[in-house]
Every structure is written in C-alpha cells, then in structure tokens.
Amino acid sequence: MTPGTKSETGKLYEFTDGGNSCRICDPRTPRYWYNYLWNEDRYCAQVSQIGHGRSYYLSEKADMCMINQNDARYVYLRDDADGTCWNIGEGPLNTEVEDYSCTHSIGYSLLHSVKNGIGGSWRIFVPKKGLHEVWTLKLCNRGKEERHLSMFSAVSFSLEGFSYPRYYEMYRCMHTFFDRELNGVYCDSAHPFAPHEYYHGFLASTEPVYAYDGDLTQFCGPTGTLTLPDASACALFQRPDVVMQGRDCTNSEASLFILGGVLQHKVALQPGEEKEIHLVFGISSSCEEARRVTEQYAKSGAAEREFQEAQKYNYEKISTLSVRTPDEKINHIMNNWVKKQADFCIVGKKGVRDNLQIAAALLNYRQDKAEEEILECLRHQFRDGHAVLTWYPYDDTRYSDQPFWIIWAVCELIRETGDFALLDKKVFWQDGGEASVLEHVKAAVNRLIEDKGKNGLVKIYFADWNDALNITDDPEAESVMLSHQFCLALRELKRLMEYAGKQKNADSPERAEYTDYTEYLGKEYETLKADINTAAWDGAWYARALSEKGNVGSKDSRGSKIYLNAQTWAVLAGVADGERLQQVLAAVDSMEQDFGFPLNMPPYPEYDPHVGRMSGMLPGLFENGGVYCHATGFKILMDCCTGRGTKAVETLKKIMPDSGKNPSARSGAEPYVFTNCYSTSPGYYGKSYQSWTTGTSAWCLKGIYEGIMGVKRDYDGLRIRPCFPAAWEEAEMTRRFRGADYHIVIRNPQHLENGKPVIRVDGAAFDSQILPDFRDGRMHEIEIKLI
16 A cells, blocks of 8 residues: 555554554544654654654663654645645644555654645654664655745754753753754754763754754744644644744754754755655764764665665564464564564663563564673672662662562573573672672572561562552561562572583582572472462462551452452462462452453552552552553463463453554554553543553563463473464464574364464474474474364
C-alpha cells in the first residue's frame, strides 16, 4: 500500500510490511502514538503520529541531554499565493489534510499527506552512528500550475538534563546564531556545570536557507496564538505568527529565554515536479563538528545510504529470533515490536532490577548486549551483596530484591552461552575493589540469607519488586514474593553449580568446593520452601508479606486480601505443590478481568500506613488494584510451567496492545507496544498510563518464546517443552543459539494442551528433549509432534 491511501479495512491503523511497520491512518489518535528511534551512541528521537516529540542523548554515565523543549519538532507548509498553511502530519495547526498516513517502522517514521494538490512527506530516522537525526522532506506538485511554497522547519533548544546551582539556569548560558557554513541555526551553551561537551544543539539543511529565526518569539509571536491549544505541545508553536501572517522569518538570533531553530525554504514546483530537502537535527561538541556532520548529507545519495544502513542495522539486531503462530497479531508484535521495545528499555533505564529482567529477554536474540548489561549491573552491587536500585539517578534505598535478580540473571546468562569460565571473570564492586562473577553471586546469596526474619523468610525493608509496597512501620516485615524468588534462585544456582563443578577435575579442591556449595544450596532451598509453607500459607493462597502488625495480602488483612505475585512466583519456584498448587491456580483464576489480572484484589479503599504508597493511590490505579501488565507477564509463564497453554495464550492476548476487550480506542495506548498498566478504576477504566518503557515487553517475549513455544536455554542445549493452547495445530520459530540457527516446527494434530514432544533433528529421530548443541554456524531443521 502506498503512503497517503486510506486503510482498506477502515481502521485507525494497520500493520504493513509483514508487521515491521504500523500505518496510522488518522492523525486524531486517542493520544499521541509514538515511535522511538535510537542508535548505539544513545541518541534517541521520539516521534508521534504528527511528527513532534522529544530528542535526547544519554551519555555513557547516563547524563541526559534533553535537546528540544516540550517535544517541539515541527514542519509547516504555506502556499505563498493564497496564504493557506498546514502541516504534513496535520498538527499542530490542525488544518485538515487529505490522504494522511504515518508509518511507524522499526527504524524510521514516515508522515505523508496531500493538501490542495501538494503532496508532502516527512521521513525521520536516526543513523547507525552519531548524535543526530535526519529528516527527509519531499514536496510534489500534483496540479497543472506552478506553485510557490514556504517550508518552515522548527525546533526548540532546551539542552537540559543535569543539576546545577541556583541562578545557573540554562537560558542564562545559551545563545543561538546562524552559521553560513553550517547552513543552519546553532545553539551554543557555555554552561560551566555541563557534564560533557555535547550540550550544543543545531538544526541545519542541505539546501539553501531563505531565512531563519533563532528567537522563537520572533517566529511564533511574543506569547503565541492559542486558538487551538494543545496542552502537551509547546504553546508557541500552535499558530506561529510568521507562518500564519504570510511573513518570512526575521533572521533573528537570541540569548535568554525562548531559544530555537527555524529554517525557511522557498520551494517553487512546476506541475509534476518533486523536490527533496534533507535536514539534520542534533547535538555536537562544537559548531565545526556540526558542520562536518551536515556536510556529509549534502553529498548526492548520502542520506539514502545512511538510511539504508540504519535500517539494515535495526533489522539485524532482531532478525535471529522469529515466530509464526495461527494468531497474526501475536506474530506482528512478537516478531518485531516486542523485541524493539525490550531493546529500547535498555537505553532508557539504568536500574539493576529492571535491566537484569530486560537482559534476560535479550538473551533470546541479542546475547552480546545482554551479557554487557548483566555485567554492568553487577558493577553496581556492593560487597555485602545488596545493590543500588538505579545508578541513574543514583538510588541506594534498600529495595530487598536486587540480589535475587543478580543470581537469576547470571544463571540465565550461562544457560545461554554455556561459558562457565564467565564465573571467574572479575567485575568491580560499587563500593570499590573487584571479585569474580561467582563471588558476586555468592554475595547475593549471603545477603538474602542474612536478611531472613523470624519466620525464616527474607525481609522486605523499604520494598521489593513492588516499589509501592512500603511496610515501613515494621522493619522486621518479611516478603513472601521475594522468598519465593529466592527459592527459585537457590534451585537454579544449585543446577549451575552442578554443571560448573563438572568442568573441574574430579579430584581437584575446586570440584569439592563446588560439590559442597551445591549441597548447601539444596539444603537452603528445602529449608526456605518449608518455612514459606509453614508461615505464609493463608488457607487458600499465600500471603504477600508477614508482619507482627498484620500480614499483607491475607484473608484477614485490612483492605486488599490477595496479591497476584505471591501466587505466581510460588508456582514458578516450586514452592506450591500438590493440593496447594491447585488452590493457588484457582485463586489466580479468580482474579481474572477483561484485560488482565490485577496486582491485588480488592484495591485499598483508603490510605493504610502499614502498606504504604500503593494504598494512597486511588482504587484501581497503578499498583493499587490496577492490571499491572508486567506482573501478568509472570502469570503467563506460571501457566506454561503448569501445562495451561490455553490460559497462557488467553492471558497474553488480554494484555497485548489493542486487545479484543480493551481496544486502543479505549486504552489510548499504541497498538504495537505493550503498556505497563491498565486501570480498573471506574473513572479511568481500561486506560493505560505509559508504554514503551516497561518490563512487560521482556516477560511477554519470554512468555511466547520460552513458555508457549517452549524453547528454553539450558546448559546442555535448547530444552524443548511446548505449552500450546488446544486450538493451535501448528506453529514455528527460528532462534540462534551458540552460533547455530534452529528452525523449529511444532505440530499439534490432536489439539492437545500439554502434549509430549516427539522430536526429529535434521530428518532423524531424536530421543532427548534437549536439542544438540551444534555450534556450527548452520541452520538445523527441528520437527516436533505433540502426542
């Protein structure tokens, strides 16, 4: 389908290019639908369906440079003959256009529309390298008469993102000027407290600039004309005076206050003629550097070559993992967008817990990046075993669960790589010195053991995974969820130690040390499992936390009676078995709602100081009874490990974007990425809060590939344990593992929900559920029949 044609289905959007792209067919979406474009240099551009959005850079130390204030990135068009003004993406002028489309793709965004016979397109991408983005504007005269247009490209310059003393505000230290060699507006900052040299912005063009403005009050007017206000965009840009009044830019420069860059191009178009202009927007260490960057795009074909290189790079990052199921929506999201979303979370987050979860998902398709992130997180662990919550911004508040994620992620990493030598790799501590990865893991184990309370469960301190559960009136309170997680960590680390020990000589002291530690971990697991079942079982489910001042998540608790995570992790860790397992599954099923599973039920009706922040939120919002999709992702894997394939897929589809019972028209969320939470509050029912930066993406990726498709990394190779819904007759996936590619076709002719896999490898019968570890750089055909 070509840009600018209406959707054949009449929908607000549709997936194109095999799901790689989402084509938005109407600019009036329920809220702004964003795409994120970035590179490994950590330059990022957020692009909405009208083209606006923030651009920023994260340094190696995670210092952020926010380039444009209030998402100000706009292109205006004006017919100089009759004064008609419009935007290619319709906003912010909101002048109606024809044949509108916005294609958000894996590596670019492209807007297109037609107004009064002028076709316009605006493509934005971030190149593979560099601290800038590239815009390609195309204007075409579809009429029979010559047309004369003015095109105004406009941004603001903020260059914020670091702390500074009072009276050192950024606007006191910046000025804009037009540089003719740059062919654009440069914003120079002399701020003495800038943490790096790149706090200078520019907007430049590859074609001659007719006029410019560096003072936004000259372009927009002193206060702006608020006839069509839009609270989420810079008010000055709603109806800029220069555009609306038929004037030209004033060639202004600015110091203090409203700084920006506006470039005006005069474009004459003969009938049928099309013209193309490239602009570069970004940051640099100097005006000279900005000139060099822009100059490279002035060469014939250079912008297109950079565009193609960027697309190749973006697709190569995610190409080693794919799936085809009977559900087309699952295929579109899981083959493309969920991998992009998880990848983006690494760019935007600098937290131990968060990044380790994302890294474990990345192990399925970006192993090198995942290992890099896991080792980075270990560097923010203290010698006593605990770790910071985030290192940007730095937060050493005592969240008790960080050690668990360290143990779990290291086990996942070595399952993927099979590289037991990694345990000997030296990694720095947050508080100085260095130690092996194994010593980091042991420190995490010791921390959790030393943090046990009177019931033998791990203390919660300020909070655990649930940041908003703050039992601060009882420093001895114990977390049941974290204790489940520690059980899982002990079990998984025990297996790792068994395998690692086998790498040592049979009669060596190292082998004996591994054997002793393996036995120790096994005993700790059994002890902790017994203690949980003694102290935390509430009769039909597990309590969420134990406290002398009243257990949380108990049938006798004030307010909320049951918490989802205390049940799902009991199953994942093997704590619940026998009759209790069935009771836990029934308790979880009782929490089901149209668009997922609430974090707790019922919501707290009022603030409870014993529970803390979550109870202070309105009932049904966020952690207070909202459908926290991240936690529902845990539930998908719980279903898979208990053979409930139908429920696993049903749960996944409930929280997927634009779900059947909670469409984007109500939730407001983009239809191509996961959101963090849906509200169950009557006044905000079904609506979402934020998308893109959420661990939901990681756990749903794990849910489909590792759970439902059942292809899981293990020390000896890929372990096969599919958990299909009964309705699925066939599905397939590809995955790279230790240098070899596996094409796996799973058939379910009897429509079983938890069938036993019968496997053929490269045409030959194979009697193990662990695939061969080929490491040969070749593609291997795996056929699986469920019986």
